Amino acid sequence: MSETKLDLIAKLLAKAESTTPEEAEALTEHAERLMVKYGIEQARIDERRGRLGQEREEIVREQIVFTGSYARDLRDLGSGVALALGTVRPMHAEHRTGSILYLVGYSSDAQQVRVLTESLEVQAMVAMRAWWAIQRDGYRLYGEGDKRRARSSFIRGFAVGVAGRIRESRRAIIEDAGSGTELVLTSRRERVDAYIDSLSTRRARARRSADVGAFVHGHRSGREVQTGRAMTPG
Numbered sequence: 001m002s003e004t005k006l007d008l009i010a011k012l013l014a015k016a017e018s019t020t021p022e023e024a025e026a027l028t029e030h031a032e033r034l035m036v037k038y039g040i041e042q043a044r045i046d047e048r049r050g051r052l053g054q055e056r057e058e059i060v061r062e063q064i065v066f067t068g069s070y071a072r073d074l075r076d077l078g079s080g081v082a083l084a085l086g087t088v089r090p091m092h093a094e095h096r097t098g099s100i101l102y103l104v105g106y107s108s109d110a111q112q113v114r115v116l117t118e119s120l121e122v123q124a125m126v127a128m129r130a131w132w133a134i135q136r137d138g139y140r141l142y143g144e145g146d147k148r149r150a151r152s153s154f155i156r157g158f159a160v161g162v163a164g165r166i167r168e169s170r171r172a173i174i175e176d177a178g179s180g181t182e183l184v185l186t187s188r189r190e191r192v193d194a195y196i197d198s199l200s201t202r203r204a205r206a207r208r209s210a211d212v213g214a215f216v217h218g219h220r221s222g223r224e225v226q227t228g229r230a231m232t233p234g
Contacts, residue, residue, distance in 0.1 A: 016028040027225075044181075064100070067097065068098075074121050074125075077158070087109045090103060
């Protein structure tokens with residue numbers, strides 16, 4: 001994929017962060033589909049390089065630090081994006097500066113996950129605040145901890161919805177791409193997994209239970225944030 005297309009992805013996501021929800025849906029889904037196609041293209045190029053004995057693309061560890069009250073929720077959003085796109089593995093760490101997400105994968109794949117995660121972080125917070133403005137009165141008798149848990153649950157639901165939508169879109173694109181595509185992507189993912197096997201990891205602490213109603217609303221919002229079916233990816 002050319003630099004022009006990579007620039008288009010960045011512009012689509014930037015515009016999605018500052019436009020109407022309806023237009024943001026179409027813009028971001030268009031960007032996601034371009035990212036999936038880009039990942040397939042890069043995987044095929046790298047596979048050919050490997051067969052020819054040429055140097056493969058480097059496996060890297062990208063780092064995103066999330067801060068604030070919803071740091072862990074937004075980190076989980078990034079993890080879901082990575083897993084849904086398929087060839088990048090997320091790793092978590094806690095630090096005094098915030099909640100850290102490491103993206104382990106080939107450099108082009110990891111960079112695309114970073115770009116999409118940073119845009120969706122903005123969209124998730126905008127969606128949560130809009131939802132809370134409507135729902136606030138319904139929580140007026142709740143304590144501050146429960147109110148925060150409701151907002152947190154919305155973001156967590158948003159993350160699950162986003163990941164599900166990306167996974168479905170990716171599956172359809174891979175099917176359209178023809179035979180051998182899944183095998184190439186599986187091989188790419190397995191090399192990343194082998195790299196991770198050499199790293200020391202610790203299991204993260206379990207999350208608190210979600211506010212079910214807020215989670216459902218967030219899930220729905222996450223699925224709907226990019227549903228512009230009429231826009232055809234290039």
